[in-house]
Amino acid sequence: xxxxTKYPFFAxxxxxxxxxxxxFGASSYGASEFGEVMATVNRITSGNFDSWYxxxxxxxxxxxxxxxxxxxxxxxISARDSYLRATTYFRVSEFFLHGNPEDPRIYSAYRKxxxxxxxxxxxxxxxxxxxxxxxxxxxxxxxFHRVDDSNTRRPLFIMHSGFDGSAEELHGExxxxxxxxxxxxxxxxxxxxxxxxxxxxxxxxxDWEKVVTPVVDFALTxxxxxxxxxxxxxxxxxxxxxxxxxxxxxxxSALIANDGVYDYGVTNLGPVPSGQRAFVEAAARAKEAPxxxxxxxxxxxxxxxxxxxxxxxxxxxxxxxxxxxxxxxLGYNLRDGIAEKISCPTLVLDxxxxxxxxxxxxxxxxxxxxxxxxxxxxxxxxAGAHCQVGAHRLAFGRIYDWLDDTLGVxxx
Numbered sequence: 001x002x003x004x005t006k007y008p009f010f011a012x013x014x015x016x017x018x019x020x021x022x023x024f025g026a027s028s029y030g031a032s033e034f035g036e037v038m039a040t041v042n043r044i045t046s047g048n049f050d051s052w053y054x055x056x057x058x059x060x061x062x063x064x065x066x067x068x069x070x071x072x073x074x075x076x077i078s079a080r081d082s083y084l085r086a087t088t089y090f091r092v093s094e095f096f097l098h099g100n101p102e103d104p105r106i107y108s109a110y111r112k113x114x115x116x117x118x119x120x121x122x123x124x125x126x127x128x129x130x131x132x133x134x135x136x137x138x139x140x141x142x143x144f145h146r147v148d149d150s151n152t153r154r155p156l157f158i159m160h161s162g163f164d165g166s167a168e169e170l171h172g173e174x175x176x177x178x179x180x181x182x183x184x185x186x187x188x189x190x191x192x193x194x195x196x197x198x199x200x201x202x203x204x205x206x207d208w209e210k211v212v213t214p215v216v217d218f219a220l221t222x223x224x225x226x227x228x229x230x231x232x233x234x235x236x237x238x239x240x241x242x243x244x245x246x247x248x249x250x251x252x253s254a255l256i257a258n259d260g261v262y263d264y265g266v267t268n269l270g271p272v273p274s275g276q277r278a279f280v281e282a283a284a285r286a287k288e289a290p291x292x293x294x295x296x297x298x299x300x301x302x303x304x305x306x307x308x309x310x311x312x313x314x315x316x317x318x319x320x321x322x323x324x325x326x327x328x329x330l331g332y333n334l335r336d337g338i339a340e341k342i343s344c345p346t347l348v349l350d351x352x353x354x355x356x357x358x359x360x361x362x363x364x365x366x367x368x369x370x371x372x373x374x375x376x377x378x379x380x381x382x383a384g385a386h387c388q389v390g391a392h393r394l395a396f397g398r399i400y401d402w403l404d405d406t407l408g409v410x411x412x
Contacts (some may be wrong), residue, residue, distance in 0.1 A: 001067050010046045015304040016354065017291070021390050023092055026117030028392040029172030036063070040089075047304065049096040053105055056093035060086050060109075064116055064132050071119075080123035087117040091194075095164070096308060098315035101201075110198040115355045117168040128171075133188055133218045135211065138202065141195035144222055147176045155229035155407050157185045160210075162237030164312055166194030173235060173387075177396040182409065183231075186219050192316040203318035206332045212245035216252070218352055229253050229407045230302055232375075233399075236387055237350075239357070240264050243364065243393055247334070247341035254406045257400060258387055260348035260361035261338065262331035266361075267357055268313075268325075284327040296322040305355060339367035345406045347399065350376045352384035373402060 010016035020041050026032035040059050045051040071374055090113035094106045095205060121128035126149045132139035147154060157178045159170050175184045178185040189195035190211040192204025205211070212232065214323035233256035234242025239260035255328030261267070269280055283289040299320065300307040313325040322347040345370055365374045377383035383391035403409065 011043050013046050013304045015308045016046055016052070018293075018305075018355070018385070018389070019095055023088065025390040025392055026088050026172050027167070028085050029176050030097040031084050031169070031172040032252060033085055035087075036085065049099075051094045052096050057105075057109060059091035060093060060112065060116075063089060065115070067119065071123075074125050080120050082118035083116045083123070084171065086194040087113050087120060087171075088204045089130060091168065093168060094377050099311040101315050107198060107247075109193070113166075113168065114195075116169075119323065128239065130343075131186075131188075131218075133215055135191075135214050136250060138196075138200065140188050140190055140211070140215070141173070141199075141298075142295055144170075144226065145185040145187070147177055147179055147182055147184060153226045154182060154184045154224055155231065155321045156222075156411055157183045157231045157233065157403070158192055158215060158219060159187045159233045159235070160241070161184060161193060161235045162239065162241060162302060164194075165235055165317065166237075168194070170235075174233060174390060174396055174399070177392075177400060181400050181404070183400075183403075184222075184224050186215070186222070187216055187267050189316075190215075197316050201318065204316045206244070208250035209247040210219075212242070212249050212252075216249060227251070228408075231256065231257060231403055231407065233258055236356070237261065237264060237332075237362075237402060239360070240334065242283075243342055243346070244338060246346070247338045250343065252344050254403060255342065255344050255346040256349070256403070257346065257364060258399070259351050259357055259359070260364035261357050262334050262360050262363040262367060265330040266333075267360065281330055284323055284330065289323060293321070293323055296309075309356075334364065334367065342367045342368060342370050345371040345373075347373045347375060347402050347406075349388070349395075350374060351386055351388055351401075352376065352378045354384075354386045356386050375399075375402070 007017040009020050022033050023037045027034050035057060040055050043055045062087040063082050067079045071079035071083060090109045094109035097103045099108050118130055126146050129144040131142045131144050133142055158162035159174050167187040167189045175185040175187055191202040196202035219225055230252055231254040232242050232246060232252045235258045239259050240258040243257050246255045283292045300310055310322040315329045317325055318327040319328050348361050348365045377388050383394050
């Protein structure tokens, strides 16, 4: 879908282009620099994962070294900004390496990205506080962004990503936009997401209420949190995960699905006619299905998006084959009345050129029985990409305007 479009970079590889646009988009809140991104991608060979890693890692190393020198010289703001950009470049560098989960570059880039971001956090006023949220027998990493250190009660916006984002990336995907508007913000990575999957290979799970409930418990121990005004947003696959959690966790006062997802398993099955779905699901779950396996191999060879999605999907779900990953995702849906359990006001975002979840926002919206709003973003306004990549100032202006009105927050 949309693979006929001409892209300014990587015209033959929509997945490389989308990740490039994502890196460009991080500049909205200072997490990248347009010129740095353009110089980097100009040196990358399209479709070559080693080339992608080498160039992004190189610029990450250079900007991180500059940040260290700036801090040593006492230039705290310059160092903060450089650390933030290095965070992005290191994270982007290992994006396409997950086909081999044992590749040491994956974990080296992760550690460097976290090191850079925590150095950045310490240089904000007030500092952004790294947190570890108790979860089952371990902890989930996150960050508490505060408007100030007065402990004044404010609405809290809890945010998480989805299939491949990170709590650090949420710095520019909602967190700092919230600070500008008087919201305290808690970002976190759940199982299968950036921190837990890199730190301890903790796999993704569909019953996300088991994740969000301990996060809300933890949030209520933080200073300056109004327990009557807690909003939750999930980005990308988080557009399924957050609604799933809100169906059960009733302390959530407002929900944003960015973009909305009703049935993640359907998106992985591709254009399967509804009458054949049961047959295809059975094949996905079967002990052996050689014809299905061959089709998946063919798709991975011809579609950069499918190749990346299936490789990364195995990485984050802890599965060993493309088919077992697809089988694992069949339980990621809001069917059987789960969407109808959501009772708080809900905003569903829909991007016109979404290459991953086309049609899913409308389906989620149709099943909601709560107070609901469908917010569309278009290519004509530069915001038509999945999760409005490249248009964060525009998107979060509208998201927070809706949230202000929903929670009764005065304008700032």
